[in-house]
Amino acid sequence: MRQVILCIFCAMNSFLTLVRAFSFAYGGLRAAVRVHETLLYKIMNAPVKFFSHTPSGRILNRFSSDLYTIDDSLPFILNILLANFVGLLGVAVVLSYVQVFFVFLLLPFWYMYSKLQFFYRSTSRELRRLDGIARSPIYSSFTETLDGSSTIRAFNRQEFFWEKFIQHVALYQRTSLSELIASLWLSLRLQLLAALIITFVALTSIIGSHGNLPINFGTPGLVGLALSYAAPIVSLLGSFLSSFTETEKEMVAVERALQYVDIPQEELGGCPPANLDWPSQGQIKFQNVSLRYAPTLPPALHNITFTIPSGLQVGVVGRTGAGKSSILNALFRLNPICSGCILVDGLDISNIPIRDLRSSFAVVPQSTFLFEGSLRDNLDPFRKIDDVKIWEVLEKCHLKNEVETAGGLAIHLKESRMLFSVGQRQLLCLARALLKSSKVLCLDECTASVDTRTASLLQKTLSSGCGGATVITIAHRISTVLDMDHILVLDHGVLVEQGNPKALLEDEFSRFSGFTKASTM
Template identity: 40%
Template sequence: MEGASRSPVFSHLKSTLYGLTTVRAFKMQDEFERDFHQLQDCHSCAWYAFLTGSRWFGLRLDLIGSLFVGTVAFLSLITVTVTDLNAGQVGLAVSYALLVVGTLQWTVRTSTEIENQMTSVERIQQYHKLPQEAAHHVPHVDKSLPTNWPSRGKIEFSNLSFAHYDGGPNVLHDISLVIFPREKIGVVGRTGAGKSSFISCLFRLNEFASGKVVIDDVDVSKIGLAALRSSLSAIPQDPILFAGTLRNNLDPFSAYSDCELWTALEKVEMKETIEQFPSKLEIELAESGSNFSVGQRQLICLARAILGKNKILAIDEATANVDIRTDQLIQKTIRKTFHDCTVITVAHRINTIIDSDRVLVLQQGRVIEFDAPHTLLTKRDSVFSNMVEGFGESESKVLRSAAEQVCNYSSEHLSNNMFSLFTVKEDFYH
C-alpha cells in the first residue's frame, strides 16, 4: 500500500515541475498544491499504517520472546531437580533463548522487507517478458546492401496494412502507392486518419500485418532495424533531446567534425545562439532540453537531421508547436537543404505542404486521394478541396492561389529546361 501510494506523489511532483510555467500562466497553483496534499496524505496514511503495524508486530514478537525465555527458565528449574543439570548449563540455555528472540525479530522483519522489495523484481520480470523488436542486425543481408543505400529515395508501398501492436486492429489498410526520388509529399487527413502511422511504417516501429515497403529496390522487412533506421532521417512533432552536451545530442556517435556541426547549426540559424555560451558545443542540456525553447529544440533536431545526409526525410508535424517565424525558418531550411531528398511531411498547417509535388489524403487508414495540390483543388468534390474550404473563404483563396502559382512555376521551369511534366522516370524525378 505504501509503495502504491508513493508513485502518484512522485509523478505529480515531476509533472508539476515540468509544466511549472503553464501552471503559473493559468493560475492553477492552488489546485496543484491541493492535489499534492491529497496524494501526500494518502501516502502518509499508508506509511503510518506501516509504522504502526511494524510496532504492533514488534510488540507481539517481544511478548512471544519473553514467553519463550520464561518457558526455558521455568523448564530449566524443573530439569535441575530431575537431572544433573548444573547452573552453567542453565545459564547457557537462557542466554541462547535470549539470542533466539533477537534473531526471530530480525528474521521476520527482514523477510517482510524482502517481500516488500520484490515488487521491483516483479516489475523487472514484466519488462523482461515484453516481446522484443525484430533483429537490429542481419549481417548476411546488411552487408549486401548497396553503398550509401538509399541513394535515390524511391519508396514503394505494396498492399501494406499496419497495426501498432501484434494482434491489434489495423490502422492502415491496403496502402499501395509509389513515391519517386526527390519527390516532396504532403500527408493530410483528419485526426486518427493514420498520418503518423504512415511515418511509423518507414521505421518499422512494428512489423507489418501484410504487404511490404520497398526503398530503392530493397524490402525493408528483410534488413536489420539498425541499418534501416540509420538510413532515414526524422523530425518528430515533439523535439527529442537528451540530458548531456549539445555535441552528444547532435552527434551521439562522434561521426562528424566540429566544422560540420557548426555548418549544420548555421543552416538552422542557431550558430550565433550557441556561440554566446562560454562552453559552446559542450553546453549541458537539461532533461528534455528544457533550457532551450521549443522552437530552438526543434531547430536542433533539424540540425541533427541535416548532419545525417540521408536521402529520405520524414517530418511528423514538426512545426505544430512552434511560432510562425520558426515555422517559416524550418520550411525554408528543409526546402533548401533537402531539395535533392525525398521528403514526406505530415501536415498540421496546410500552407506548409501546399507547394508539395503531391498530396496524400488519408481517411480511416486508407488512401483517398494522391495527386498534385493544384489538381486536387480544381476538383470541387475532392476531400482535399473541402479541407481547404474549411479554413474560411479568405485563407482558402490564398491557398488556392499559392497552389496555382507553384503549378505555373513548375510548368514554366520544366518547359525552360526542356523537360516534360509527364516524363517522370522511376530512376530520377524532376
C-alpha cells in the first residue's frame, strides 16, 4: 500500500513538473514574441528625431542583449523561482510539524532574511541597470569604428579608438565584478543563517530527548527527519533568494525594452489620394513654410515660398546650415513643419498618410546603402520590374558593363564595397530611384563623396534618364547644378534668390554668381 501511495505521489510530481515547465516555456515564448513585435513596431514608427538623439548602440543593445534575456533567461529563471518557493515552503511545513518550536523561530528568521534580501535586491537591481548602461557604449564604439575604419586609418588614430574601446570594456567589467561580489556577500550570510536553523533544530532535539518537556521531541525518526530537511535549507535559501533576485534583475530587461514602447510615434493617419498614380505631374509648391528642429533652436526654414513646375530640374544651393536638406525633410515629413503648407499636384501633403507620401517619391541619399542580398533585390525589392527594364536603366547609369563583369543581377552583395566603388554604389542608388518611376526625384548631396567623373555621370543620367520627372538636387558642388532649369539659393533658412542659373551667372552681384566664383578659386 505504501509503495502504491509513493508511486502516485511520484507520478503526480512528474506530471505537475512537466505542466509547470511547459507552461513557462510556452507562456514565456508568447510574451517574448509580443514584446519583440511591439518594440519593433514602435521603433519602425519612431520619428527621425528619435534616431538622431539616440545612439545606435543603445538600440542594438535593446534588440540583442535585452531581448535575449526576455526570450531565454527570464522564463527559465521564473520556472526555477517557482520550484524553489514550493520546495522552501515544503521544508518549512515539515520542520514546523516535526519541531513545533520551529514556529517560534520563523518570525526572527523571516526578519533577518527580509533584511538580507532587501539590501541585496536593491543593490543588485541597480547593478544590473548599470550593467545594461555600460554595455551600450561597447556596441556604439564597435559600430562606429567599423563604419569609420577608413577615416580612422587615414588619420592614424587606431590607438585612440582602441584605448577608448578598452575603457568601455573596463567599465563594463567593473559593473560585472561588483555584481559578482554582491552575490558572494549574500551567499556567506545565507550560510550563516542556515547554520543557525540547523543548530536550533539540533538543540531542540537534544533538549526534547531528556524528557524535560511535556511533549517528547527527541524520537529518532523525527530528529532524523528534521535534520534531513534542515540540512539542504542552505541551498534552498540561497537558490530561492538568488532566483528571486535574478528574476528582478532579468525584469530590468523588460523595463528597458518597455522604455522604447512609450517613445513618440509618427502620425500615420490621413486620407489616401483619390488618384492612385499620385503624383502624376510632379508640381511642388511651398507656401510660407517654416521648420524648426527644436523649440530652442532658430528656424531651419523661415517663411519659404516657391513653386516648382512639373518636369523641372531644380538645384538647391547655399552654405552649410542654410537649410538645403531641410527642404527635403519638410517634403518627406521627416520633421513636422511649424507653419505653412506644401502642395504636390494640388494636394496638401499633411493630409496624406505618411507611408503613402514617402513611397510616392524617389530619393538618392548622400550616404549610399545597399542591402545584403542579390543586386536585383537591391534595385527592385518588390520584384515588379522585368530584367530588360533593369538593364536599360543600368545602361543609362553607365553601369551595365561593370555589373556584367561582376556577375550580373544575381550577384550577392554581402560586402558591396568589395564589388563596387563609392561612386558606383551611388550610381546603383540612382538606378534604384529611377526604376521606381516616380514623378518626384530628390537627390540629397549625392555628389558630395564621389569624384568629378562620377559626378559628371550622375549629371548626364539625370539629364537623359528622368523621363519628365521633377528633380530636386541638394547641391554640394556648384558645377553639378549649372545645367539645371532652376536654382534656389538659401541663406539661414531664407530663400534669398531663385531663377535660371545662366541668368544668375550673368548678374555678377547675385549670390549664385558669388558661389560659382568661389568654387572655381
